[in-house]
Amino acid sequence: MSDPFKQATDNRKVLTADESAEGRLDAWITAKLGEEFSRSRVKSLIKEGAVLLNGAAMTDPHRKVRAGESFEITLPPPEDPTPKGEDIPLDVLYEDDDLIVISKPAGLVVHPAAGNWTGTLVNALIHHCGESLSGIGGVRRPGIVHRLDKDTTGVMVVAKNDIAHRHLSQQFADHGRTTPLERAYRAIVWGRPRALTGTIDAPLGRSVGDRTKRAVKRDDNPDADEAITHYEVLERFHEAPDATALASLIDCHLETGRTHQIRVHMAHIGHPLLGDTVYGAGFKTKANLLPDEARKLVSRFPRQALHAYLLQFEHPRTGEVMHFEAPLPEDMEKLAEALRNG
Template sequence: MTNQTRDYHVQEDQHSTRLDRFLIRTTEGVSRTYLQKLIRAGEVTVNDKITKQPSYQLQDGDRVCLTFPAPRPLDTLQPEKVALDILHEDSHLIVLNKPAGMLVHPANGVNVGTLVNALLAHCRADLSGIGGVERPGIVHRLDKDTSGILVVAKTDVVHRGLAVQFEKHSITRQYVAVVCGTPTKTAGTIDAQIVRSRRDRRRMTTIETGGRHAVTHYEILEAYPKFAFMQLRLETGRLHQIRVHLQHIGHPVAGDAIYGGEQRALNDADTVELRQVLVLLKRQALHARLLGFVHPATSENLTFSAPMPKDMQRVVGALRRAASGLYQS
């Protein structure tokens, strides 16, 4: 495939418009984040000069040229035949239920055993190349130890269409989690900006100003003496958002070793059964159970759900029995 180029001319009523805003308004089906990435990568020229500043102010009569790089070859990663729990597949996209313990794409030197490796075997060359050589088809991610639903794009057009929906927060993303302690409110909203921690680069943390806007809505489904089973809905989708937001309000996800939920859950386990299932969990008790979006190619409203995996079902079952006094030996 070759690069795709689009030319635009700035009109009088667009004078002094920021470069990124101009391209967002004139380029259909492309997200703000992706356009800013292209600008910073030198893929945009103004009057034949590369302009890498998204905030560059355009003048009446300027000629703007935007280049979409051709997808890079996918032959640097090895396809791996791994059984996938596919909820839906057509010629444009795949919706699947990712197991806990699987990386979505290669990272930190790990380039085998990822979802991308499995997708390369399943789809062969039929994956969007926008994500680059290590992330073909990947529109959004789940943490390695979070299970649940993902949508993967087979074509660049659908990839861009889905990316715009994520950018506009119009996609429905619902999770369930077991958390330590019980929030005082049965439902609420966590609105706290997020940045990467300076002390530990693996972690994200909240900050009053200067971070990325992040909003999580929650509802308690079941409350226990020292735990709660919650439903959460993402308004934004930042790295580790649910995990860091729940830690921020004092209720980390049970089993979360990075954000304090692993040891706290074990300390608060009141029964042998509960402690045993928490030890066996070996991950954060967080599952993406529902995903809803508009199909970019057909305009259908689609909603998919996936039940909790057995490890989380065992934790919730043990909590229910502990709360009712019906312990299992």
């Protein structure tokens, strides 16, 4: 069988579909390229006109591939996988020879990945900590033992040597069942959960329609990971006589730490986070029920209203229980105030 790849130029490849070729153009090209490019990156290349058929750009990622077709693909130059230090300000809460604790701002990606090779927390940490982070936990995510979403704010701990990385990673993997590890968040959600305190025990896995998203799964699904969130309603905004509310400030304690866990769990029980365009887009029109000033602020709020305000863990060297808290960031304070007074 002939090799489906034929090198055309230094940055181009010709990919020919054989008799077994089938499916969408983006999925087929991704499979042929292997791990070199993600599906989302291939999709972007197609939309940018980087894939040609008989000299014409194929800009529809959904187009079906037919046997015998040869696609010429212009590939971008490879990225250097080793992140470089960048002088990005850090809000340092604590630091010693073993670890650093920071309060992450909104908009800061934790580690380099496709589409975000620079300007990440890892780039900032390499600049701040120097060579001490080199290679700990992997080239692209040195020192990282847990993460927060790009637009989630709050407390994070990062290891500065192998011993600290191993010890902290074990605590996060154990989810605090046998260690002092504790993580708590503040969130502003639409509505008010029926019970003022409760536990959401709903396994999570990748969404079938979009692999960047997470979804609640059945227990017997092979993709399902245990996910448990404990919540408490702290404050209700625009509460009606029947005890309903337009929005609520809640406290969430994680018993597990899955990707997007709080966002998916709260949406699952009908109370998605304000500003969450991924899991709560259908609730955006609820802002129209607010008075003018509050409505404007809520409508313009640029991120999910989620803040990791508390982190507790055992120090990997001394065994001391370390406890850190970060107050609500200014944007969430203003949002709560607008809901409170609007």
